[in-house]
Amino acid sequence: MLNYHLAREEMVDLLEEKGIRDPLVLAAMREVKRHLFVPPNLRSRAYENSALSIGHGQTISQPYIVAQMTELLKLSGRETVLDIGTGTGYQTVILAKLARRVYTVERIPSLAREAEERFKRLGADNIVQKVGDGTVGWERFAPYNRILVTAAAPEVPKRLFGQLAEDGRMVVPIGPRRVQDLKVVIKREGKVYTSSHGGCVFVPLIGSGGWED
Numbered sequence: 001m002l003n004y005h006l007a008r009e010e011m012v013d014l015l016e017e018k019g020i021r022d023p024l025v026l027a028a029m030r031e032v033k034r035h036l037f038v039p040p041n042l043r044s045r046a047y048e049n050s051a052l053s054i055g056h057g058q059t060i061s062q063p064y065i066v067a068q069m070t071e072l073l074k075l076s077g078r079e080t081v082l083d084i085g086t087g088t089g090y091q092t093v094i095l096a097k098l099a100r101r102v103y104t105v106e107r108i109p110s111l112a113r114e115a116e117e118r119f120k121r122l123g124a125d126n127i128v129q130k131v132g133d134g135t136v137g138w139e140r141f142a143p144y145n146r147i148l149v150t151a152a153a154p155e156v157p158k159r160l161f162g163q164l165a166e167d168g169r170m171v172v173p174i175g176p177r178r179v180q181d182l183k184v185v186i187k188r189e190g191k192v193y194t195s196s197h198g199g200c201v202f203v204p205l206i207g208s209g210g211w212e213d
């Protein structure tokens with residue numbers, strides 16, 4: 001049987017080699033058991049640095065991109081985070097370790113249900129979730145100090161930017177369906193400041209502020 005603990009340590013070594021520096025991010029990646037989030041037939045590959053299929057045409061992101069996006073959010077432990085695209089809930093649990101509270105939205109009900117079971121089993125009690133179109137955000141708990149979008153948008157979804165707190169940061173892959181650019185969007189005195197952090201490939205963000213189904 002595969003030694004998951006050792007495999008996870010090796011995965012984190014690789015993340016460090018690839019340039020992830022934030023010790024809190026590395027610690028969270030060391031702690032959260034990715035093999036509990038992937039489909040059983042792919043468990044032996046859970047600690048490879050690759051995206052894996054989770055059904056419904058969706059994927060759990062590559063560990064490196066999870067670490068990179070989390071690092072770009074610059075979390076101190078005090079923030080509220082809006083997380084769009086719960087998927088398996090892996091990224092959500094990483095965020096929940098590093099922030100005060102995470103609000104997560106998924107459009108596919110069965111994925112949301114499976115993620116909910118994982119959150120319960122792991123005792124992650126600072127996660128609030130719902131099913132719906134995350135491109136319109138979640139007005140009820142806005143504004144958020146941080147927003148993470150783990151699906152690719154054609155442009156920065158306006159409703160999400162509207163729910164970002166002053167001095168807040170949003171991390172979102174922007175670009176055409178095939179390949180995108182990882183963007184950090186900052187709100188300062190109500191204005192948008194954007195920087196680019198390299199190429200990436202995500203499944204499409206589908207909804208009123210994203211792509212058509």
Ligand code: SAH
Pocket residue numbers: 058059060061084085086087088089090091092105106107108111132133134135150151203204205206207210
């Ligand atoms: N963060 C996830 C992987 C994300 S895959 C993980 O760690 O497993 C992208 C997810 O975004 C998919 O589950 C997809 O169904 C979801 N998604 C796409 N468009 C969405 C939308 N408008 N609102 C909410 N979720 C959306």
